[in-house]
Amino acid sequence: MIKIDVPQEAMLCSGHAACPGCIAALSVRHILATMGPDTMAVIPPSCMAIIAGPQPMSSLKIPVYQPTLESSAAAASGLRRALDAQGKRDTQVLVLAGDGGTYDIGFQCLSSAAERNEDFLYICLDNEGYMNTGAQKSSSTPHFARTGSTPAGKTTRKKNLAEIMAAHGVPYVATASASHLKDLIAKVEKAKSIRGTRILTVLIPCLDGWGVPDDMGLTAARYAVESGAFPLFEIEDGTRYTLNVAQKTRPVSDYLALQRRYRGMAAQDVATLQGEIDAAWAKLVARSNEGRHEAIAVG
Ligand SMILES: Cc1ncc(C[n+]2csc(CCOP(=O)(O)OP(=O)(O)O)c2C)c(N)n1
Numbered sequence: 001m002i003k004i005d006v007p008q009e010a011m012l013c014s015g016h017a018a019c020p021g022c023i024a025a026l027s028v029r030h031i032l033a034t035m036g037p038d039t040m041a042v043i044p045p046s047c048m049a050i051i052a053g054p055q056p057m058s059s060l061k062i063p064v065y066q067p068t069l070e071s072s073a074a075a076a077s078g079l080r081r082a083l084d085a086q087g088k089r090d091t092q093v094l095v096l097a098g099d100g101g102t103y104d105i106g107f108q109c110l111s112s113a114a115e116r117n118e119d120f121l122y123i124c125l126d127n128e129g130y131m132n133t134g135a136q137k138s139s140s141t142p143h144f145a146r147t148g149s150t151p152a153g154k155t156t157r158k159k160n161l162a163e164i165m166a167a168h169g170v171p172y173v174a175t176a177s178a179s180h181l182k183d184l185i186a187k188v189e190k191a192k193s194i195r196g197t198r199i200l201t202v203l204i205p206c207l208d209g210w211g212v213p214d215d216m217g218l219t220a221a222r223y224a225v226e227s228g229a230f231p232l233f234e235i236e237d238g239t240r241y242t243l244n245v246a247q248k249t250r251p252v253s254d255y256l257a258l259q260r261r262y263r264g265m266a267a268q269d270v271a272t273l274q275g276e277i278d279a280a281w282a283k284l285v286a287r288s289n290e291g292r293h294e295a296i297a298v299g
């Protein structure tokens with residue numbers, strides 16, 4: 001057993017409204033503890049808005065502003081400017097949004113804010129679908145996954161949000177998972193120390209939407225990383241790649257077998273998905289190696 005020291009500030013209270021066993025609560029507990037009390041949260045409609053609770057009740061011990069689904073990044077930009085005008089430059093603005101609110105409905109707003117390099121940390125709690133409204137597909141839903149609106153399996157691939165946001169040239173883009181807690185906390189700490197637009201995508205297996213047993217959320221998240229279906233990496237200043245878990249240690253079939261959304265998938269489709277994951281992985285490895293060679297060349 002490995003004991004890790006983690007910040008313990010209890011800023012997500014017990015009695016919150018997450019589905020029992022959902023690792024959204026675990027992930028956010030550690031994210032908030034790492035961010036500390038001098039933080040303001042922006043939470044659009046999503047599971048996280050339910051978990052945070054309807055105002056004036058709140059499970060978070062920090063101020064929460066709930067904007068529309070389209071406007072999180074604009075709300076965060078405005079909040080940042082208001083804080084700056086009050087001289088509160090050190091107060092962190094933290095967005096906690098879902099993938100539907102990030103990859104799709106709030107995307108133009110996020111892209112505009114990233115182009116302006118607005119100073120906030122935007123965390124996408126990526127459960128790969130519109131989950132609090134009954135599990136419809138988003139553009140984050142992976143290829144072949146069944147959802148309420150793709151009952152025969154999604155015919156297109158998951159949008160590559162990290163690459164798209166990195167192309168804006170923002171200082172920090174990364175992926176993380178509570179299954180690799182030390183890495184998640186280190187990324188939040190690093191993002192906190194940077195000024196400008198920082199974007200972190202955290203994988204949240206949806207127990208109901210993915211068809212995962214209540215006690216298997218963390219295992220599903222770990223298998224996603226270990227199979228390369230959800231690689232952990234960072235992109236700094238739009239160019240410097242680091243692959244944080246540098247080996248794939250299991251086939252994607254192990255990961256698929258844990259979830260009802262892939263049940264009955266044809267062997268040929270499993271092979272196609274494995275091929276897509278291998279190709280994306282090879283690209284990440286090459287980019288991460290490029291950076292290492294450049295660093296060695298510079299000395
Ligand atoms: C413009 C708009 N369309 C639809 C809705 C209804 N709605 C509220 S939450 C939600 C799902 C959001 O999905 P996601 O951002 O992935 O969050 P999750 O529920 O999965 O955590 C939808 C469609 C809305 N509030 N605003």
Ligand code: SF4
Nearest residue numbers: 019022047127206207
């Ligand atoms: S992500 Fe799924 S399991 Fe978690 S709170 Fe939302 S609906 Fe519940």
Ligand SMILES: [Mg+2]
Nearest residue numbers: 098099129131
């Ligand atoms: Mg979602």
